[in-house]
Amino acid sequence: MLIKFILKFLKILGKEATPKGIAGGVMLGSFLGLAPVFCGHNLIVIALVFLVNVNISSAILGWGLFRFIRLFIDPLSDALGYTVLTADSLAGFWTTLYNTAPFATSGFNNTIVMGGLIISLVLALPIFFGMKRFVPYYREHLMERVNNWKIVRVLRMSKLYTWYKRVF
Numbered sequence: 001m002l003i004k005f006i007l008k009f010l011k012i013l014g015k016e017a018t019p020k021g022i023a024g025g026v027m028l029g030s031f032l033g034l035a036p037v038f039c040g041h042n043l044i045v046i047a048l049v050f051l052v053n054v055n056i057s058s059a060i061l062g063w064g065l066f067r068f069i070r071l072f073i074d075p076l077s078d079a080l081g082y083t084v085l086t087a088d089s090l091a092g093f094w095t096t097l098y099n100t101a102p103f104a105t106s107g108f109n110n111t112i113v114m115g116g117l118i119i120s121l122v123l124a125l126p127i128f129f130g131m132k133r134f135v136p137y138y139r140e141h142l143m144e145r146v147n148n149w150k151i152v153r154v155l156r157m158s159k160l161y162t163w164y165k166r167v168f
Helices: 002-014 019-033 040-051 056-085 088-098 111-147 150-157 159-167
Strands: none
Touching (some): 019 040, 019 056, 056 088
16 A cells, blocks of 8 residues: 555656646645544535646545544644634634534534644645645656666566556
């Protein structure tokens, strides 16, 4: 699974996909990955992936990457969400929001959902602009070196890669 993920990521970086599309996909994938799977705001993010001009494969890869990262930052996410949701000054706002139909089903009242959403919002612009700068740099300076790595050559000669290339 990890091998497929690495090969897919390298393929996306080397493709003719625009850096902006790849960056947008990874950014939206971070929103999906840092929140629990079954929360309402993920439906909005999935809709954005298909409606906005982003690379869908990079959104899926971003989701996978940030799903992995989430394993390590869940305690931080939970603590942050708890702090925000239990703030006395915001109690009225959360009550009003929870009594509004679309927000009641979003799951925002879960501490991990709220914490993940806040972390995603804070990281959104750094992820977008960082990836937007990294993709051209990778293509110009790193792609040839990475393609010459022994492990990448071995993976490309394997049956798995041949199958993968035919399917995708």
